[in-house]
């Protein structure tokens with residue numbers, strides 16, 4: 214018997230060693246085999262180091278334990294494998310899927326059994342007397358296995374599932390981020406930070422400026438309303454939308470924003486400001502969604518969803534014929550919003566917006582090249598939120614697309630370089646305008662991992678005199694009233710139902 218179990222433990226040791234060395238040598242390949250996703254350099258490093266270390270440790274314990282007949286080493290291997298079995302059971306309970314896990318679960322349970330069987334054959338304890346804590350360890354292992362089993366069974370019990378769903382939904386409905394609407398600060402939350410190039414982590418252009426208990430949305434890029442909904446800020450407090458220009462990545466979610474603010478109980482029509490032409494954009498969305506709105510009113514009653522507030526109303530903001538190319542959009546004595554003409558040719562009109570609230574101020578650029586009007590309009594602002602295109606990265610994408618025969622993409626990559634601002638050019642604008650903090654958003658391409666972020670911001674420390682930050686969806690900037698400070702944080706999503 215002991216010979217058989219000895220051979221089996223050695224086979225397990227060899228198996229663990231092969232897998233461990235595989236993770237060290239080819240982490241991406243092994244990760245694929247084990248259905249693991251390594252995100253960027255740091256993700257692959259985690260897979261190589263953590264999983265490689267785990268399997269090689271298991272191999273070492275099994276092999277040295279068999280060779281030296283040390284039961285403590287084999288017990289340690291069995292405990293590690295038991296913990297892995299518990300994790301596997303929890304995975305089964307939470308995903309409800311056993312199909313993809315059954316094979317590995319079987320190998321691990323058999324491994325624990327083989328190790329336990331071999332330990333039992335080792336009557337002698339050559340190196341030391343049996344430690345007293347052995348029973349405790351065995352009890353801990355048994356308890357862990359029992360917990361894993363119970364969690365797995367509970368996860369498959371309808372009553373437990375219903376109870377957990379009810380509790381999660383209760384928690385989600387009670388928590389909200391209404392505190393962000395307090396009038397003690399000017400706050401800016403990034404509801405979208407990417408550009409037309411797709412990113413799984415970022416919605417397209419959207420900046421929420423919160424002041425005086427109201428929220429103003431600069432641009433409504435595709436997917437951005439979903440961010441706003443997950444934040445749990447009462448959407449009936451959206452005072453208006455300011456469109457920088459009419460490219461699709463800046464207007465694509467207008468209909469969804471209008472619908473969701475209407476459903477949330479917005480008291481008046483949604484006001485949409487922008488350059489001349491905004492009426493056409495708004496009329497088009499209103500026409501496209503007219504039927505949807507009649508269905509919803511018919512289904513939920515006009516008292517809940519009144520037709521009078523269902524549609525958006527466009528407010529064209531024209532630049533004055535003479536003088537500086539700026540126009541006041543809103544001024545209630547506390548919050549002043551000014552449109553600043555910028556250069557995104559051949560796209561026109563193209564505006565940036567400046568917000569001034571109780572002594573604090575921010576500017577949101579929209580799409581633009583370096584422009585003296587932007588520098589003048591940003592003068593003395595606390596924060597400049599600037600779009601940014603990394604020319605080196607886009608040139609590389611253009612070259613690789615051309616080499617791969619993807620001429621349409623190469624053509625577009627070549628064209629877009631002319632009408633956006635690069636990170637170092639945005640730094641120059643911020644320096645010249647005396648801005649305290651430069652925040653880059655509307656990022657082309659989206660730097661979604663550590664290495665891409667390094668490349669994207671390379672040289673920025675040298676170009677920028679002052680602070681800068683690279684925004685993500687959910688980045689939150691707080692400018693307290695009566696202070697010169699700013700705080701950088703994150704909006705915590707609260708409406709995530711299970």
Ligand SMILES: [Zn+2]
Nearest residue numbers: 408460462580
């Ligand atoms: Zn854009």
Ligand SMILES: [Zn+2]
Nearest residue numbers: 458460557580
């Ligand atoms: Zn654009």
